[in-house]
Amino acid sequence: MNLVEQCLCQKKSFFKPIIIYKNDDVFKDYQGIIIGRCLTCGLLKTFPNKKFNPQTTHLNYYETNKKFFLNLFQPIVKKLQQFKKNGLVLDVGCSSGIMLEILAQKKFDVYGIEINKKAYQIAAKKFPKKIFHGYLADFLKKTKQQFDVIIYNHVFEHIDNLNQEIKLIKKILKNCGILVVGVPNCRNFIFFLRQRFWESLQPNEHIWHFSDQYLLNYLEKNNFKILDRYYDNDSRKSYSLIKRVYFQSLIFLNKIFKTGESVVIYAKKI
Structure with missing residues (x-):
């Protein structure tokens, strides 16, 4: 049975379920979640659509693994x-x-927006009067x-109304300014083989599940010129040796086919 919901390609689309978390002992937090594929544009979306909770930000993980x-x-x-x-970032x-911190060391004039209160407070101590608590709007x-x-x-994968967010971005980005977007990338061998077991899906937090090609096309349709892209993969250093060897073989395939588990896209406003 197809699901009907808003997609980035149009107001309402039909989504075909491709991953269903049901009676799952591995992902107990994902029970009842469905990931569907838009029959119009192919984008993956999480159902039910749980809006991002800023309190779920993994702040301790970031700071302890700085x-x-x-x-x-x-x-x-x-x-x-x-x-x-250089310039305003x-x-x-x-x-x-x-x-x-890295950008400031490189002589950029840095500003930040953060919705998680604790994370905002830490960033604001590092950069007084340059961090805003809230949303871009x-x-x-x-x-x-x-x-x-x-x-x-x-961040893009957490934003429900991404079409509106893009409009706001274009208001605040200078002409010929650079937009840098990093997301998990579904066009990779690890997701292809592991599907619901792919760690980067996180359907209890991510609304959208992009492929690099989808996001490239999406940005171009919104009047951005693609400058470059950067791929990365999870090294899984905490995994056992056998598991690491298995994943390294898949990462090797990703590199051969010029893809990865995550992608960062650099695009210029035109």
Whole structure:
């Protein structure tokens, strides 16, 4: 039975269930959740649509693994510098400000938006008067500032009305400004083989499940020129040796076919 719900491609679409979490001993928190594929555009969406709860942000994980995230974010910033060497940067969903720290070291003038209160407080201590608590729509009511770079790193998948968010982004991003978007990427061998067992699905938090190709097309349709993209994979260092060997073989295939478990896209407003 197909599901009827709003999609990014149109107001209402039919979604065909492809993953159903039912009587599942592995993912008890996902019971009753369905992931459907839009029959019009192919985008995956979570049902029921649980709006993102800011209190579920994994703040402790970010702070206790800060070195890991600094290393994770360094290549993202390095590639950004190919297109912008400096300027005003807004990180939407900045959490405790780890990426902002890297950007500030590279001489960018940094600002952040964060909806989780504890994460906001930590980031605000690092960057006084430069972190806003709330959503982009609220931020726009407080400022007329425009930015050279806007970053949404693993945020798009949480936003219900993404079409409206894109309109707001274009209001606050300067002409020829850079939009950086990072999301889990469903077009990879690990998801293809493991489906509901793929760790990055997180259907209790993620509304949308993008492929890199879908997101590239979506940004182009919204008047952005694609500049480059950056792929990454989860190393799974905490897994057993046998499991790591198995996943490394799949990651090898991802690299051969120029894809990965996550993608960061760099696009210019035109």
